[in-house]
Amino acid sequence: EPEVTQTPSHQVTQMGQEVILRCVPISNHLYFYWYRQILGQKVEFLVSFYNNEISEKSEIFDDQFSVERPDGSNFTLKIRSTKLEDSAMYFCAIRPGTFSRETQYFGPGTRLLVL
Amino acid sequence: ELKVEQNPLFLSMQEGKNYTIYCNYSTTSDRLYWYRQDPGKSLESLFVLLSNGAVKQEGRLMASLDTKARLSTLHITAAVHDLSATYFCAVELNYGGSQGNLIFGKGTKLSVKP
Structure with a gap:
């Protein structure tokens, strides 16, 4: 099973501050995804990233969010000006295959708390 | 808009019993995934179902x-306490141009009691 690590594991921030969440897949992958899970609720798709650009994004992924692969390995999610409702668990996921025949493997998550 | 509905949302079972969790979805898709989540943890892939009639078993x-x-x-057969977790089904959006984003159900919180 492909390994995905995420940093930090926990982050507490003040409302209005910027946060950057990082995802580090152990090996090269083509497909990257960010999802979030508000406490006790379902997992929600945020954005997919393929071939170094955004391929699809949800309504949640507004102008406050951005993603990039700054150095070809790390995959980051930036929230420019956090709101209270951004408090959630954020999961990075990767799909290892060239074709969509494999599952998505999820990282351990970053728990974000906005105060 | 694709909707994914799971039921039940909460399930309390006795060890040794059998039960089934259902996942309905609202639009055409031939790819469905099941994940397990323990409290405070990430999502663990259980099954990938890629075609009509697909059946997979693990334990x-x-x-x-x-x-x-x-x-x-x-379907859960002869439940044991270790199966206590939240189970999510997720349907893959695979329309033209989509890169396989997953739409999740709300999850079924399973509690297996001795």
């Missing part, structure tokens, strides 16, 4: 997919 869990009925089931 006490068996998953199936009926794409015509837009229904997947996760």
